[in-house]
Amino acid sequence: MSSLLSQGPLSIPFVRWVAAALCLAVLLYFVPLVHFTPLQQAQDKIAQAKFDAVKYADDFWHGPLLAETENALKIEELISALQASPKKAAERYGKRLGLSSSSSYFIRGTGTIISKQDDVISIALTNSDSAKVVIELGPVFGNAIRDGSGLLDISQFSNTQEFNAISSEINMKVEQLVFPVLDDPEMLPGTVLRFAGGIELPDADTAPLKLNLIPVVVARL
Amino acid sequence: MNFMPKLNRELLAKSQSLIALLIMVIAMSMLSDTFLTPDNGWNILRQISVNLCLSIGMTLIILSGGIDLSVGAILALAGAVAAGVLRNGIALPWLDTLIQFTLAGAIVAGVLVGLALGWFNGFVITRFRLPPFVATLGMFSIARGLTMLWTGGFPITGLGASFGYIGTGVMLGVPMPVWIGAALVAIFVVLTLKTRFGRYLYAVGGNERAARLTGLKVDNIKIWVYTLGGGLAAVAGLLVTARLDSAQPNAGLGYELDSIAAVVIGGTSLSGGRGSIMGTVLGCLIIGVLNNGLFLLNVSPFWQQVIKGLVILAAVAIDKLNSKENQD
Numbered sequence: 001m002s003s004l005l006s007q008g009p010l011s012i013p014f015v016r017w018v019a020a021a022l023c024l025a026v027l028l029y030f031v032p033l034v035h036f037t038p039l040q041q042a043q044d045k046i047a048q049a050k051f052d053a054v055k056y057a058d059d060f061w062h063g064p065l066l067a068e069t070e071n072a073l074k075i076e077e078l079i080s081a082l083q084a085s086p087k088k089a090a091e092r093y094g095k096r097l098g099l100s101s102s103s104s105y106f107i108r109g110t111g112t113i114i115s116k117q118d119d120v121i122s123i124a125l126t127n128s129d130s131a132k133v134v135i136e137l138g139p140v141f142g143n144a145i146r147d148g149s150g151l152l153d154i155s156q157f158s159n160t161q162e163f164n165a166i167s168s169e170i171n172m173k174v175e176q177l178v179f180p181v182l183d184d185p186e187m188l189p190g191t192v193l194r195f196a197g198g199i200e201l202p203d204a205d206t207a208p209l210k211l212n213l214i215p216v217v218v219a220r221l
Numbered sequence: 222m223n224f225m226p227k228l229n230r231e232l233l234a235k236s237q238s239l240i241a242l243l244i245m246v247i248a249m250s251m252l253s254d255t256f257l258t259p260d261n262g263w264n265i266l267r268q269i270s271v272n273l274c275l276s277i278g279m280t281l282i283i284l285s286g287g288i289d290l291s292v293g294a295i296l297a298l299a300g301a302v303a304a305g306v307l308r309n310g311i312a313l314p315w316l317d318t319l320i321q322f323t324l325a326g327a328i329v330a331g332v333l334v335g336l337a338l339g340w341f342n343g344f345v346i347t348r349f350r351l352p353p354f355v356a357t358l359g360m361f362s363i364a365r366g367l368t369m370l371w372t373g374g375f376p377i378t379g380l381g382a383s384f385g386y387i388g389t390g391v392m393l394g395v396p397m398p399v400w401i402g403a404a405l406v407a408i409f410v411v412l413t414l415k416t417r418f419g420r421y422l423y424a425v426g427g428n429e430r431a432a433r434l435t436g437l438k439v440d441n442i443k444i445w446v447y448t449l450g451g452g453l454a455a456v457a458g459l460l461v462t463a464r465l466d467s468a469q470p471n472a473g474l475g476y477e478l479d480s481i482a483a484v485v486i487g488g489t490s491l492s493g494g495r496g497s498i499m500g501t502v503l504g505c506l507i508i509g510v511l512n513n514g515l516f517l518l519n520v521s522p523f524w525q526q527v528i529k530g531l532v533i534l535a536a537v538a539i540d541k542l543n544s545k546e547n548q549d
Contacts, residue, residue, distance in 0.1 A: 033326030039312060042319040159378040159467070 051162045057169030061177075061216075064151050065170075068106065069196035069217050075109035076128045078199075082207035083130060090203070095150045097143070101203050104148035107213075108196035109133070110221060113189050121182055122210075123193065133195070133213050137179050140171035144198030144214045171214070178215045192221045237539060238488050238503040245507060249514035256517055263396060269509035270398035271296075271457045273502065275480035276487075277409050278339075278453030280501045283484050284413070285446045286426040286493030287346065287353035292454040292480060293473035294364035295338050300458030301368050303331030304377040304468035307384060324383050331462075332455045338364060339451015343444035361477075368470050378467040388463030398460050405453065410498045422446065427494030482529070483508050486536040507532070 073093055081089035090096070094103025111123040111133060119137040146152055146167040157163045174197075181187070197215035201208060250257040275292050282289045307327035311320045322330060338360060345356045390397040413419035421442050424432045433439050457476075462468045487504025489496025511532060515525045 031325050032323055033329055034323065035321045037310075037319045037321055039314065039317045039319050042310070042312075042321065161376075161378055 051158070051165070053162065053165035053169050057166050057173060060152070060166070061170065061173050065145070065149060065216060068149055068151060069108055072106045072108040072196050075107040075125060075133070075211070078105055078107055079125075079128050079131050079207070079211075082201075086201075086204055086207055090201075094201070095147050097147055097154065102200050103203070104144050105199045105201070106145070106148040106150065106197070107199055107211075108194070108217075110192065110194045113187065113191045113193065115189055116187065121187075123195070123213075126192075131208060132210050134210050135182060135213050135215055135218075137183060138175075140174045140214055142171075142200055142214070143167045144200040145170050145174070145216060146198075148198035148200070174214055174216070178218055181218050182215075187220075194219050194221055237543075238486060238500055238507065241486075242503055242507050242510065245510050245514065249510060249517070253514065253517040256514060261513065261517075263399070265506075265509045265513050266399045266402075267396045268513065269505045270396075270402040271460050272476070272479050272483055272508065273402040273505045274405060274453050274457035274460065275476055276483040276501045276505050277405055277498060278450035279477075279480040279484045280487070280489055280496060280498055281409070281413070281422065281446045282353070282450045283481075283489050283491060284422050284426045284493055284496055285443055286429060287443065287446070288481070288491075289339075289342065289357045289447065289450050290354065290477050291338070291342060291357040291360035291364055292450060292457075293476035294361045294368070295335050295451050295454040296458035296461065296473035296476060297468075297470065298338070298364045298368045298371070298458070299331040299335040299455030300462035300472055301372050301377060301468040301470065302334045303327045303459055304380055304384075304462050305371055306330050307380055308377055324381075327384070328387075328459060331459050332452055335451040335453070335455020335458065336448050337451070339454070340444060340448040342451065343447030346447065347440035347443050372468065372470045374470055376467045376469050380462070380466055380468075384463050385466050386463070388460050388465070398464070401456065401460065405456070406498060406502055413498055418442070418445070423494055425493075479508060482533045482536075485533060485540065488536075488540065490540060491537070504536075 078089065078093055081093060090103040093105055095105070096103045110126040112126070113121060114124045114132070115122045121135045121137070123133040123135070125131070125133065143164075146163075152163070152166065154160070154163050157166075178197075194217070195213065195215050196217040197213045199211050199213055201211070246257070255261055275296065279289060279292060304327070306320075306322040307324065310322055312318075313320065342353075342357055342360050345351055345359075346353050349356075387397055387401075392400060413422060421432070421437055424435070424437060425439050425442050429439060458473065461472050465472075483504035484496070484501050485491060485504070486507050487496065487500035487502070489500060489504075508529070511529060512525065515528065520528070
């Protein structure tokens with residue numbers, strides 16, 4: 001037998017290779033490495049499963065976010081808390097994500113436009129003269145609205161890209177829906193407004209004198 | 222004046238990594254309440270598992286008299302390829318087909334990438350007689366570039382729970398990365414100490430010219446060593462990717478230096494031919510304990526780098542002194 005195996009095509013190395021190939025084939029049958037799918041079918045499936053940040057942000061904006069503006073923290077309350085202790089104010093009213101060194105707040109208030117220069121609108125608050133609100137027209141960055149509202153939990157999303165995409169879309173909505181209202185030529189100094197939106201404040205020992213607002217709602221009173 | 226018999230000195234030299242580790246563990250335990258706890262112990266083992274995979278491969282390469290500066294970059298590319306094929310598959314538009322990879326398929330793809338790049342390193346070093354430092358530096362750049370091309374510079378995320386289990390799962394109370402690291406240690410201890418390949422490896426690293434003259438296929442052995450190094454870097458890449466549930470384009474930056482450090486601290490000679498896998502395990506543990514302990518003691522990360530550098534210098538200096546004494 002051994003002499004037979006050592007000759008011709010049935011040599012021992014040949015038998016070993018055949019045995020190895022058979023083992024591999026059996027293994028791959030039970031543990032396949034790949035599946036082949038028609039491209040169009042796979043693309044349709046991926047498109048269905050893909051997270052639509054634009055739609056999500058649109059639903060979020062017109063649904064829970066606008067409703068939340070009615071319940072947002074009064075800006076005077078935030079300013080008083082910040083003046084008493086910025087740290088305690090952050091603990092009580094602020095929302096922060098992970099190891100961030102800033103807190104976001106969702107606030108509402110009323111005030112009067114005191115200046116409008118170079119796309120920067122300054123608003124004096126009706127019930128507080130300790131600080132002013134500033135809105136900078138132009139590209140919006142950051143996560144003040146998403147995080148400040150406290151309505152979205154990162155664990156609801158399968159990855160951080162989706163969570164960040166929502167913030168980008170919300171910021172886009174601010175640029176498209178809210179800034180045109182403020183950019184109106186009739187929005188002159190002296191105009192009285194009500195507003196609501198997000199504010200992001202870095203950790204600090206002293207209360208800020210101006211609060212940069214990313215508005216969700218701005219309306220003339 | 223010689224106060225110690227030669228045998229005792231040799232024993233001390235062989236146990237220096239173990240002694241250093243014990244001293245560090247005792248010191249950290251006295252300085253931090255949370256250091257000597259079971260949770261922290263598992264934490265250290267989990268943290269070193271990636272470096273352990275890289276360092277096993279690096280030990281083989283350094284034992285053969287070479288060096289590999291591309292393992293961190295191979296780690297990143299292998300992790301990215303595995304993540305990419307698992308998440309998106311490979312589209313073949315001319316066949317109107319999408320090849321969707323299973324978990325096993327993605328793992329195999331990642332490891333094959335590592336093996337192929339490692340083989341290329343070995344091929345270039347042996348065929349063109351390039352210094353390993355230069356050849357693997359070239360591969361470092363190639364693999365980093367390919368990773369950026371493959372990922373487009375963005376992380377590949379959402380790889381699923383099954384893949385994540387490799388990096389974060391626990392089996393029989395032991396984290397999966399620790400199982401994988403331990404299995405690789407066992408395999409490569411046997412490979413280096415109990416097989417013909419292991420003996421050839423030490424022979425090539427100890428005296429390459431003599432190995433050639435005795436008829437050993439030195440080039441083949443070196444190609445195998447670099448191929449295995451690449452494959453182990455790929456396994457490390459899979460662990461990192463699974464643990465983070467994402468393939469980061471910049472994963473593994475500077476990891477080659479950590480693995481070289483672990484190998485040197487573990488007593489493997491940079492000139493080749495002398496050292497062991499178990500020494501490298503101790504080297505990884507020393508670096509792991511040092512990182513973990515300094516973190517628990519709230520030492521600034523900048524100081525941590527300084528201290529790590531000093532430990533590496535001390536290890537190399539002791540290695541040189543031992544070599545000199547042995548020659549004397």
